[in-house]
Amino acid sequence: MKLFAGFEPIVKHDEPMASHTWFRIGGPARYFIEPRTVEELSEVARRCRENEIPMYVLGSGANLLVDDAGVKGAVIRLGEGQFTETTLVEGGVRAGAGVEMGKLVLRCVRDGLSGLECQTGIPGTVGGCVKMNAGGAFGDIGSVVEAVTVMSETGEVFSRHRTELAFAYRSTNITSKFILSAEFHLNEDAPERILKQIKQIWIYKKNTQPLTKRNAGCVFKNSRGMSAGALIDRAGLKGKRVGGAYVSRKHANFILADPGATAADVLKLINIIRQEVYKKSEVYLELEIEVW
Numbered sequence: 001m002k003l004f005a006g007f008e009p010i011v012k013h014d015e016p017m018a019s020h021t022w023f024r025i026g027g028p029a030r031y032f033i034e035p036r037t038v039e040e041l042s043e044v045a046r047r048c049r050e051n052e053i054p055m056y057v058l059g060s061g062a063n064l065l066v067d068d069a070g071v072k073g074a075v076i077r078l079g080e081g082q083f084t085e086t087t088l089v090e091g092g093v094r095a096g097a098g099v100e101m102g103k104l105v106l107r108c109v110r111d112g113l114s115g116l117e118c119q120t121g122i123p124g125t126v127g128g129c130v131k132m133n134a135g136g137a138f139g140d141i142g143s144v145v146e147a148v149t150v151m152s153e154t155g156e157v158f159s160r161h162r163t164e165l166a167f168a169y170r171s172t173n174i175t176s177k178f179i180l181s182a183e184f185h186l187n188e189d190a191p192e193r194i195l196k197q198i199k200q201i202w203i204y205k206k207n208t209q210p211l212t213k214r215n216a217g218c219v220f221k222n223s224r225g226m227s228a229g230a231l232i233d234r235a236g237l238k239g240k241r242v243g244g245a246y247v248s249r250k251h252a253n254f255i256l257a258d259p260g261a262t263a264a265d266v267l268k269l270i271n272i273i274r275q276e277v278y279k280k281s282e283v284y285l286e287l288e289i290e291v292w
């Protein structure tokens, strides 16, 4: 019997993950599934569970390094149908997990809603940004999350209000497998004023981050109040290269990938960075990116 019989339009086999990550790196996913509704997601998850197929939830792949050997499981992306809907609600906006954050930020400008400007220049989906509590110097997304709707691996759907949610540096207490949607509480403001703030953030990002090259944002978390980028710079590693992967000269916490770079190149470079930073500063850098 075919495992995903009846779901042919939404299931691909051996889909190259390089097509779905910002690094443009990664071997094939055994199953690549794009459910369009919560019911489809629930049924897909049930079949994965019953057949002991590990599930990986993908946003836009902006914080991921996928191994060259690929993913021996089901990569599930909530980027279609119901998961891409945006609705204005009292005091803010509700958006499906698959909505692109950049588009949501611009929609909020048009509707005169302020609060998501801190997401400017951060590639990702609503699901990925909430899961990672994406943000930085201009604020984190967690501060405007009003509620999330989630689904557990076993298919239960429920909502969590902000009083039950905790957001910390690049993490949340959301442990349910799937974030289905999020509601953000936003303030009314003049579109021109919101846009001005967005433009300022863009200029800052363009000046400090290598946004046009293949990468996955900051590779390591800052540690004990110290900037990981500064520690890497201090270890003399700007420009350090392994195969097709190298440390950005603009921002030392970014690893950039030339066409043809492999996950093995990036992983070797990560190990070298960790060793050298430890030798120089006695700090063991923790990964911010996720490795599949």
Ligand SMILES: Cc1cc2nc3c(=O)[nH]c(=O)nc-3n(C[C@H](O)[C@H](O)[C@H](O)COP(=O)(O)OP(=O)(O)OC[C@H]3O[C@@H](n4cnc5c(N)ncnc54)[C@H](O)[C@@H]3O)c2cc1C
Pocket (backbone or CB within 6 Å): 022, 056, 057, 058, 059, 060, 061, 062, 063, 064, 078, 097, 098, 121, 122, 123, 124, 125, 126, 127, 128, 129, 130, 131, 132, 133, 134, 135, 136, 170, 177, 178, 179, 180, 209, 210, 211, 215, 216, 217, 218, 290
């Ligand atoms: C150029 C560049 C600049 C960046 N700048 C920043 C920055 O300034 N600040 C910052 O915080 N990050 C930054 N990042 C990292 C990245 O943009 C964020 O981590 C973003 O939140 C990733 O979203 P995504 O949808 O791509 O998630 P993915 O990378 O696809 O996934 C990230 C994690 O979220 C999980 N996930 C994704 N969707 C869901 C869902 N629906 N339900 C449950 N789990 C889910 C995945 O399983 C994975 O664990 C940058 C990345 C790049 C490439």
